[in-house]
Amino acid sequence: MTQDYRKTAEAVSRLSPQQYAVTQEAATEPAFRNRFWDNHDAGLYVDIVSGEPLFASVDKYDSRSGWPSFTAPVDSGNIVENVDRTYGMVRTEVRSAHGDSHLGHLFDDGPAEAGGLRYCINSAALRFIPLAELEEQGYGDYIRLFEKEDK
Known part of the structure; x- marks a missing residue:
């Protein structure tokens, strides 16, 4: 099933x-005072704006x-990397490809x-979709990412 991941008003x-x-x-939201920093549930993280799949709990640490x-996105086509020169630093900003949402930053210290x-x-x-709800919310194709955990 192909979904139309778009940013809408x-x-x-x-x-x-x-x-x-x-x-x-x-x-940037405050460290340690945000919803998912300590979430250990199995599931998929999607863009809060567009719904495009971004990261899986199997790659969270x-x-x-x-x-x-996370160590990797679920689909590199849903991630855009830009040079961010704010605050006197040079960093790699991470945005969603379809929703154009600022997500955070990419570092090489993983x-x-x-x-x-x-x-x-x-x-x-992010919006978190628990593993048990992936199929009903239209993300059934991503269940395969969690099969390696069961073995």
Whole structure:
């Protein structure tokens, strides 16, 4: 099933002030005071605006940064990387490809055994879909990502 992942005015109008600041204005939410930094449930993280699949819990790890951190996206075609020169630093900004939401930043200090990347993502940019609900919410194709956990 092919879904149409788009940014719509209606989706943007439903965002909380913090979700809007993060996704539309490239703000950063507080470390350790966000919804998913310590979430250990199995499931898929999608863009809060467009619904495009971004990260799976099987690639999430505790980076001790206070934000959800992942070693890889579920589909690199849903991620855009930009140079971010704000705050006197040079970083790699991560945005969703279809929703154009600011998600967070990419760093090269992730687990070596997983390729060394750390996608440090704002919870406010994400909606979490539990594994048991993937099929009913239209993300059944992503159940395969969790099959390796069962073996």
